[in-house]
Amino acid sequence: MSQxxxxxxxxxxxxxxxxxxxxxxxxxIPDRMVGxxxxxxxxVGVCAIISIQTGRSFILxxxxxxxILSFIGTLTLAKYLxxxxxxx
Amino acid sequence: xxxxxxxxLSMILWLMLTFxxxxxxxxxxxxxxxxxxxxxxxxxxxxxxxxxxxxRYYWFVIYLFVFLWECIKANVDVxxxxxxxxxxxxxxxxxxRTSLKSDMAKMLLANSITMTPxxxxxxxxxxxxxxxxxxxxxxxxxxxxxxxxGAFEKYIKKIIE
Amino acid sequence: MNNMKEIISIVFIxxxxxFNLLGCIGILRLPDTYNRLxxxxxxxxxxxxxxxxxxxxxxxxxxxxxxAFIAIPILFFGxxxxxxxxxxxxxxxxxxxxxxxxKDDYKEAIK
Numbered sequence: 001m002s003q004x005x006x007x008x009x010x011x012x013x014x015x016x017x018x019x020x021x022x023x024x025x026x027x028x029i030p031d032r033m034v035g036x037x038x039x040x041x042x043x044v045g046v047c048a049i050i051s052i053q054t055g056r057s058f059i060l061x062x063x064x065x066x067x068i069l070s071f072i073g074t075l076t077l078a079k080y081l082x083x084x085x086x087x088x
Numbered sequence: 089x090x091x092x093x094x095x096x097l098s099m100i101l102w103l104m105l106t107f108x109x110x111x112x113x114x115x116x117x118x119x120x121x122x123x124x125x126x127x128x129x130x131x132x133x134x135x136x137x138x139x140x141x142x143x144r145y146y147w148f149v150i151y152l153f154v155f156l157w158e159c160i161k162a163n164v165d166v167x168x169x170x171x172x173x174x175x176x177x178x179x180x181x182x183x184x185r186t187s188l189k190s191d192m193a194k195m196l197l198a199n200s201i202t203m204t205p206x207x208x209x210x211x212x213x214x215x216x217x218x219x220x221x222x223x224x225x226x227x228x229x230x231x232x233x234x235x236x237x238g239a240f241e242k243y244i245k246k247i248i249e
Numbered sequence: 250m251n252n253m254k255e256i257i258s259i260v261f262i263x264x265x266x267x268f269n270l271l272g273c274i275g276i277l278r279l280p281d282t283y284n285r286l287x288x289x290x291x292x293x294x295x296x297x298x299x300x301x302x303x304x305x306x307x308x309x310x311x312x313x314x315x316x317a318f319i320a321i322p323i324l325f326f327g328x329x330x331x332x333x334x335x336x337x338x339x340x341x342x343x344x345x346x347x348x349x350x351x352k353d354d355y356k357e358a359i360k
Contacts (some may be wrong), residue, residue: 021277036290044297051313078331097284170288177349211359
């Protein structure tokens with residue numbers, strides 16, 4: 001069972017390299033931001049699987065903090081694209 | 089009243105996150121929730137009494153199941169479009185008029201639309217939603233309004249308004 | 250009983266990883282930014298929620314399960330609001346809707 005979980009973990013990690021491809025080769029700036037956003041969500045899945053493997057719960061805390069930080073980062077970048085003030 | 093409700097809710101969230109009932113933990117949680125509720129209390133929902141009506145929770149549970157079903161349908165739709173060799177897409181932005189009034193209800197409707205098959209909400213101006221649709225199936229406003237918001241609007245009206 | 254719990258959690262995690270795979274194929278294949286964002290945010294959000302449901306089944310009633318339970322709504326609202334902000338920013342930045350586009354009501358609205 002844990003062998004299978006290992007394979008799933010490797011698949012999940014290698015999926016994030018696809019997002020890295022989109023970040024590096026994206027034709028326009030919003031394409032790169034889409035890559036960053038999706039990368040942030042995928043890392044949460046990696047954290048969840050690692051927390052099952054090691055049996056520690058603090059890794060899920062890292063996941064929650066990662067969601068919130070990636071959310072704030074994406075919002076800031078999107079606001080930068082629209083070019084308006086933050087309270088509009 | 090708003091501030092007190094936000095304080096209690098954030099205290100419950102803190103206790104669920106840390107999961108221990110020592111005195112030091114309770115004091116730290118109380119200080120953090122106090123700071124949170126002082127800063128963000130003015131942004132919280134204005135009519136707090138609605139949180140105590142059990143009828144709304146009943147509709148919320150039904151809404152959750154409808155939403156989950158739409159969400160699974162959306163993912164099958166994504167799988168079909170992505171794996172199809174010709175990729176059948178016909179994108180466009182359509183304008184949908186909604187009858188919901190409060191800001192919270194509009195926010196919940198926009199979030200639900202983002203997770204339904206093929207649609208993502210772009211902007212809300214007054215009571216019109218602008219929605220990017222991956223495959224525009226009809227160009228008649230009455231037909232696509234029923235197609236996009238029809239599944240959720242009546243539940244959200246019962247939950248929030 | 251214990252074995253049953255393990256199997257349910259493994260099934261949920263496998264389904265989640267499959268959804269994530271579909272979302273990443275969508276990022277690679279679809280032709281323009283709007284459709285990429287659309288496919289990716291739906292598939293990857295539901296995939297990661299499914300993995301977290303698997304974590305809840307694996308740990309049962311404990312502190313880790315509560316943390317995963319809190320993470321699900323945060324992930325949902327965070328990713329949908331981020332996708333909404335990102336697609337609005339993309340439109341204002343000036344990326345066109347592509348040559349297959351049939352309808353654009355938003356152009357008149359922001360004038």
